[in-house]
Amino acid sequence: MSLNNFSHELTLFQKIKNYDFILLFCILILGITSIFTMYSTDGGEVLFHTKSHFIKFSIFFPMMIVLSFINIKYWHAGSYLFYVLILGLLVWVALYGVTASGSRRWINLYFLNLQPSELMKIAVILCLAKFFHRIRTTSANSFTSILVSLTIIIIPSILVITQPDLGTAILISFSGLIILWFSGLRIKYFIYSFLIFITSLPFIISFLKPYQKLRILTFINPERDPLGSGYQIIQSKIAVGSGGITGKGFLKGTQSYLDFLPEKHTDFIFTLFSEEFGFVGSILLLLLYSIIIYRIIRAGLISRSFFSRLFCFGFSFAIFLYVATNISMVLGLLPTVGSPLPIMSYGGSSLLATMIGFSIVLSASINHRQNIS
């Protein structure tokens, strides 16, 4: 093969030359921003969340750089194993997991409560990218390939739903489905399944738990119970809206400082950021995420292998999806589903999963000429 001369090992110098420093820099900026924001959620003191987030970021960021030097072909080789491993962890969680606030999501690793469902978001992309890497366009729409790929998506989704954690399950499914989309599954299938979904919506709603129904009702009209279920979203909108163009200033967000904001460390971190830094800050943050997403797509576009391409496009969509759902949620555009803002939100597992994803993307851009057979 004429392309074989590119498959040899790159020297360290070449690796560094190929390295996507823009992406690395953006991730670092985002990480530093998140630590400062966390400092603000702690009321301007270095307390538990700030410390913990700082430690996690300063462990996972170097870890990401180290992992990014692993050749993409090893990621390709280990994809199924990684998927099965995470799936095993999900089963483990279902059996022996740590229960907190009514759902069983965590494995106690003593230094970290690992949430395998977060890792599954990456694993499912990885697994499907490998699966479709090998399949021809003609056979991509065959019954078996659709069946297998759907199984890959559905098994973890069901496990996560039973935790219960509907938000993460939806994000896992969407991350998987986007790979199906990129791998050339007929558009009409998507349209059909969308129509089926719409028509079966009433039945799905009847299966929802009461608190989930309440969330949807609250989303439709938050004012129906302003002190109960609508409280979060109303307070969040007040916080964002009162931020104005330039914000109330660092550490001066009254809504969060005076405890009006719930879950400000995790899902509602954007609200606090937006209150303190205003419209300008929010746009800059969105821009930062846009650059990151663009760099991930670029890494996919320059990659030779379909695996890298599929993974990067899939992962870029996943990042986009997390950001979009989280921000839409805090701005009252979506019902409250528990979805963290990548890197910004407090939470080790989510950070770990995101960092692993980035390291694969960085590896893909280093080894963009790498062919995977």
Add this chain to the structure above:
Amino acid sequence: MFDESDNVRKINIINRRLFIITAAKILVFFGLTSRLFSLQVKQNNKYLTLSDKNRIRESKLHPVRGEFRDYFGNVIAGNNEVYQLHIIPEQVEDFRYITLRLKNILNLSEREFQKIHKKRKKIKGWETIVVSDNLTWEQFSKVNNYLHELIGVKTVLSISRIYPFNENYTHVLGYVSQANERDIIDNENIKEKFVPGIRVGKTGLEKTFENVLLGENDIQRFEVNAYGRKISQLNYQKGSKGQDLNLTIDTEIQKLCTELLKDKAGSICVMDIFSGEIIAMQSSPSFDPNLFLFGINQDDWQLIRNNPMKPLLNKTINGRYSPGSTIKPIVALSALENEVINPEFTVHCKGHKHPLELYGQTYHCWKKEGHGFVNLREGMKQSCDTYFYEISRRLGVDRLSETAKKFGLGEKVFGELFENEKKGLVPNTIWKKNALGQSWVLGETIITGIGQGFIQTTPIQLCLMTAQIANGGYKIYPKIVLNNDQQYLDKYKPLFKNSKNIKIIQKAMFSSTNEVRGTSYKSRIDDPKYQFAGKTGTAQVKRITEKDRELDLKTFEIPYEERDHALYVAFGPYKNPRYATSIIIEHGGSGGTTAAPIAKKLFKLIIDRHKLRQSVKEKKYLDI
């Protein structure tokens, strides 16, 4: 195996679909941006307000109530510093222990103790419980002794109403007490300025002038967190004290009135006959308004409420009495004005053996032996009923009522100043037709002529009537609040047709007090400086039967409730009159023996203080 063409197809599909997805992403991010724009830029003000509403709590403090002063500037309803005892539960380690300690120190009753615990359950830890809003000095010093052991308990200086002259001004000023639901519903101003425990006027001028007295609240603005805990004070807006009001009343005279009415049920009021200023106005028995400030206790309340002499009633303006013979000056004046009689008109009073007979009814004079031949002056002097039977028969009730109304009977003297002021009743034929549906009977005219029957007056009306006779027959408007400078168009309008008639009445009243055989001759003062003229009245509270007439009992032999009301109206000094008074002693017997001696004591002080009052008035004009 690689298939080049399939690879190209695959790449094409991926890139095409990436394009679609990227377009969708851009669209979504654009959507989020516009949402942020709408929230943060367009609706910023709305959310900023909501955020401030979240975090800022205003707490209103007690407004300082305006004071009342008497004519000479003495405070008669003031503000007093009181010590309150507060507990902040979250600062207390063992709430039960602390409250038990306090119970012992302050001698709280079991009920008060339970009340504190009930309150504790209702409020949040950082809110304040007011254990006592008026510590006595003894309690205050005792608590202060133990304060270092009572963590979470503190003594707070606060302001409360005080009435330094106790029962003297109760009926004029009314009293303040904690605002209840009714007060808040009725008065928008109270609702706006309401703070728990605010005192508002319940009766009297305290109630009438509520809106000017209230003052503006001090406002504290706090930043609070989501749980309502105060984080910091943002600012403090100073309110303003309510307006002070000056009354026309002279405290010294008011105090004398109280003393003169001691142990009696009745009323005294004194009026300046030119300006209409009320110099004194007291209704007896009175009570101490200070009792109501912190909630009156049940025993005191029952004592006041069940007192048969009705301390809660302001008899001066709310009490309705038959005027008795005090109406006679008006009857005589009306007869003169309408030229029914002249001063020399004479009637023969034959005594009880030959009473006046009309349609089978007999009308007796009060004097058993009769007065013989009496003219107007003698009739007034000796208060001969027979004389007035005759002239009222000739006059007719309609002409009489016209004159009586002109002189202020039958309508409210203070207008809307006091709630529940009574209009009294001046009957005439039309009134009876409308109210009772019956025709007027001549006999009713006869007894109206001596102030009995339907006619009813309040003491303040009698005082006004006397004042307007004393000032030569000119209309005046009584006033009690000095600041209240209402203008009346018809002030000093003559009420007579012929001023000579007024003079005749004044002279007749003079003879009643200062000439031998006058009904109040014993109460006269010969010194022209103090000399006054008056008219006694004895109002029956029940019909005198033939049997009563035979028994002819002395006052003290009759049961209290059946004794006559004693009345007296007077003005003085006789030369250059300045002041008029009306005195009523309920069930006091005859006016001459009970009411008139009070006037004698009263006029001495009134006239002695005239110079002082005049000097204050002149000074007031100089200030302008």
